Amino acid sequence: MMDNAIWATWYDLPDDGRDGFLDWLHGDYLPGLQARPGIAWAAHYENDGGGEGMAAVRAAFPDGADMAGLGDGTQYVMLVGAGEAWTFLAPSVVEEQAGLTGKARDMLDLRTGLRTCIFSVYASVNGPEIHTRTKGTTPAPAIQMGSFRAMDVETEFDTGAWYAQYRLPAMARMPGCVATRVMVSVAGWAKYSILYEFTSLEDRMKSFEEPHEALALDEKEWSGRVIRRLYYTPGSPIVGRRIWPPVE
Helix, strand or coil: CCCCEEEEEEEECCCCCHHHHHHHHHHHHHHHHHCCCCEEEEEEEEECCCCHHHHHHHHCCCCCCCCCCCCCCCCEEEEEEECCHHHHECCEHHHHHHCCCHHHHHHHCCCEEEEEEEEEEEEEEECCCHHHCCCCCCCCCEEEEEEEEECCHHHHHHHHHHHHHHHHHHHHHCCCEEEEEEEEEEECCCCEEEEEEECCHHHHHHHHHCCCHHHHHCCCCHHHHHHCCEEECCCCCEEEEEEECCCC
């Protein structure tokens, strides 16, 4: 089964109840969700934050976007893949989740800062490590995932050209990269998202953050110009390690 669509949910958890929630999510909810017709896979990532370089890049992002009422959770992101975006809307996974009762309701209500989006993939490349997973299956053990809006239409064209001409070709050659997808939002605050997959957080740091993300700190570089004209969601991009399914 192909996975041209991703339902993403970001949130935080309180210390009290975290272990019980994770046991339920990994043992009950996600396996059940993954078994549904049309669902290709489900995965859960814990935010690592990335290194000092990533913190510096986030600090360069502009302020000023209207994010009133937007959830600001950053600790976890739940990802679910499907063949097409409409799979998540017929029926609506968001409405279904809101209608759950009993233990499921109690568990889901532990989440704070909730934010969700449904994305459709419009461009992707495989990296040198694509052989480590079969296409259409659970993403890699480590990810970086950003979600954002552009300041204006001109920036949308510039950002699209940057991905097509620079970033995606670079990811296709990058050691440690499994795959990269650029996505557009079907529903949710963000208009775009970029999902990078890596064999490990260590490989991401060595091959991606230190030599490539650092370019974003230079306003004279194309990367630096682009990021300064994008409004990112809170805590974005997430740098996460997969905690379900377990990494073998």
